[in-house]
Amino acid sequence: AVDAALWDLEAKRGGTSAFALAGVAARPVLSARTIGIRPLAAYREAAARLASWPLLKVKVGAENPLAALKAVRAGAPAARLIVDPNQSWSVAQLRDLAPRLADLGTVLIEQPIAVGDEAGLDGWVSPVPLCADELIDQAADLPKARARFQAINIKLDKSGGLTAGLALARQARAEGFGLMVGCMGGSSLSMAPAMVLAQLCDFVDLDGPLLQADDIRPGFAYANGCVAHPLIPELWG
Structure with missing residues (x-):
């Protein structure tokens, strides 16, 4: 929160935007919608209910995940899928399911196995890219993902804020990782700094405000799966 406030303060004092300070263009981005x-x-x-969203993120457990994903595919035939087992799968289950998830239009599998089990991925190439989440907090954690995961999910709440998140993103990109920006639950204000990072990412999961009973005004605008930062100083940056 302090890091985000300092970005906002510097932008306002300088008559510019946090996007400009970070050296990125501000544009709407396609966000996943979580089931x-x-x-x-x-x-x-x-x-x-969410079939109009081009990208859906589906949380599943270890029990009947394939049946759950087939049901999602039936309900939203055109959507691309990110599958998030939240560390609930074994390496053996992942290896068994990955080819079938590819057939269902899955574009990313997020942290399928428990932190500490990643050595079980050595020598195996998944037919669907794997994205490390809980495994990676800082740039110093990247060696644990090398040759095992193809992307990393950066959440500013766990990376230490926008400054650290941008550093992690740039180091990960330099090492050949794909990038995803994610979020915990929260309002548009809490998501706003992540929109800066989103400009560098291949996948965006910033639907947190839609999961709240109410949101700050003015907040993010969502339309056809896209989320737009309103770019007004009353919010942030």
Whole structure:
């Protein structure tokens, strides 16, 4: 929070924007919309309600994940899928499921195995890119993902703020990793610094404000799967 406030302060004092200070252009980005873990019978209905979103992130557990994802595909036939097992799969389960997830239009599998089990990925190439999340907090953690994961998910809440997040993103990109920016739950104000980082990322998951009962005004504008920072100083940056 202090890091974000200092970015905002510097931008306002300088009559510029946090985007300009970071050296990135401000543009709307395509965000994933999350389908949380739920009873198997409820996945299709949830997906159907969000079928207009081009990119859906689906949380699953170790029990019946393939059935859940088939239900999502039936409810949202055109959406690309990010699958997030939240560390619940074994390496063996991941190896078994990955080819079938590819057939369902999955574009990314986020942190499928528990932190500490990543050595089990050595020598195996997944047919769907793997994205490290809880495994990576800082740039110093990147060696644990090398040759095992193809992308990393950066959340400013765990990386230490925008300054550290940008440093991590640039180091990871230099090492050949794809980039995703994610979020914890929160308002548009808490998501705003991540929109700077989103300009550097291949995948964006910034739907946190949509999961709140109410949001700060003015807040992010969501339309057709895209999220736009309003770029007004009343919010941030």
